[in-house]
Amino acid sequence: MSEAREKHLDELREIVAEVLEVEPEEITETGSFVEEHEADSLRAIEILARIEKKYKIDIPQSELPRMENLKAVYDVVANQAGWQD
Amino acid sequence: MVTLEHADIRRILPHRHPVLLVDRVLDLEPGVRIVATKTVTGSEPCYAGLDEHLPASAYAYPASLLVESFGQTGAVLWLYSAATAGERSEGTLIFGSAREVTITGSAYPGDVLRHTVEIDQLIGDNAFMRGETWVGDRRIATLGSVLAVVREGLAAGTGS
Numbered sequence: 001m002s003e004a005r006e007k008h009l010d011e012l013r014e015i016v017a018e019v020l021e022v023e024p025e026e027i028t029e030t031g032s033f034v035e036e037h038e039a040d041s042l043r044a045i046e047i048l049a050r051i052e053k054k055y056k057i058d059i060p061q062s063e064l065p066r067m068e069n070l071k072a073v074y075d076v077v078a079n080q081a082g083w084q085d
Numbered sequence: 086m087v088t089l090e091h092a093d094i095r096r097i098l099p100h101r102h103p104v105l106l107v108d109r110v111l112d113l114e115p116g117v118r119i120v121a122t123k124t125v126t127g128s129e130p131c132y133a134g135l136d137e138h139l140p141a142s143a144y145a146y147p148a149s150l151l152v153e154s155f156g157q158t159g160a161v162l163w164l165y166s167a168a169t170a171g172e173r174s175e176g177t178l179i180f181g182s183a184r185e186v187t188i189t190g191s192a193y194p195g196d197v198l199r200h201t202v203e204i205d206q207l208i209g210d211n212a213f214m215r216g217e218t219w220v221g222d223r224r225i226a227t228l229g230s231v232l233a234v235v236r237e238g239l240a241a242g243t244g245s
Contacts (some may be wrong), residue, residue, distance in 0.1 A: 042181045045211045046232060053206065059207050 005085035009049075012073055015054065019046045029071040047073070057081050086115040089161070098157060098166050099178055103130045106154035107161060111199075118203050119162035123154045127194040145191035151198065151218060151226060152183050158200040159214035160233050166204075171222055174235040180213070185229025191207050196220045202231075210235040 001006045009029075017024040020037045025075060033039035033047075044064050052059055052074070057080045089110035090098075098105060112120040131207045135143055160178055167174055192198055202216035211234045218226040 042232065042234065045208065045234070046182065049206050049208055049211070049213055052208070 002085050004083070007072065008078070008083060008085060009074055011054070012051070012077065013070055015050045016070060016073065017049055019043055019050065027070055030069050031051075032069055034068065050078055055081050086166075087115070089113065094161060097161050097168075100157060104153075105157070106150060107157045109163060110158075113162060113165060115162075115166040116204060118201070119158060120201050121158040121161065123198045123200070125159075125192050125194055125196050125198060129194070129204055132194065141193070142191075144193050146193065146196070146198070148186075148188050148226075151188070151192070152186060152231070153180065154198060154229065155200045155202065155216065155218055155226070155228055156180050156183070156214075156231050156233055159176075159202040159204070159212065159216070159231055162204060162214075163207075163233065167196065176210070176235040176237040179234050179236055181232030181234045183228060183231045185227075187227045187229075188225065189227070190220065190225030191224050192220050192225060198225075205230065215232045 013027045015025045016033070017027050020027070020033065020039055020043060022037055033043070036041045044067065047067070048059055048061075048064060055077065057077070059076060059080050067076055077083070089111070091108055094107050096107070098107065098202050105122065107121050108123050110119060110121045131147055131150060132144060137189070164174070174217040197220065199219045200216060201219070202214050205215050206214060211232065214231045214233065215229055217224050217228070
């Protein structure tokens with residue numbers, strides 16, 4: 001895994017953990033936010049809002065259903081932000 | 086500069102007595118900022134039935150209602166701005182969350198809460214707001230991120 005990818009994943013993990021009110025290490029790449037952390041649609045929109053703010057990007061709300069775990073969030077953001085990790 | 090009286094506020098917010106917690110809008114800049122007041126009185130339902138031997142501190146206006154009042158103020162800004170821009174949101178207005186809330190003082194019967202709220206981020210039917218609550222020249226609360234949303238139909242399965 002590249003250093004840039006590692007860094008971005010850590011930043012996203014931090015955002016997700018803060019919104020879901022858990023420790024960052026509890027957020028695994030493939031763990032479902034809904035099933036493992038009882039996330040609902042409001043938490044999802046909070047995660048999206050914080051990511052948009054931090055990276056100054058727009059993420060279409062149609063991507064929300066896809067953003068169900070950390071890896072999926074990374075993929076959506078990488079795509080929108082044009083990361084070449 | 087836009088000001089709104091209570092009659093106007095009732096046409097904007099779905100809330101009604103005793104949970105409509107915005108009295109008057111002193112200033113509103115559509116899409117940007119609002120300043121509104123809510124007067125705390127001894128006849129608030131939250132003071133009903135308090136034991137008469139309780140100290141003055143028992144009459145501090147509850148933080149939960151202060152945050153709700155702040156959220157409603159933000160909702161007035163959001164809904165008024167949307168209506169002015171010709172964007173009508175159909176659905177139920179829901180309090181989503183409040184984060185980074187710091188309470189640094191109290192309000193008592195006779196005090197006037199003055200909320201200053203700014204829209205931080207608008208994402209579709211979701212409004213993130215931030216601001217402060219003052220009593221006179223005392224800031225009694227800072228609210229870093231309050232989320233209000235509009236959802237179609239009933240509010241089942243959203244929020245916690």
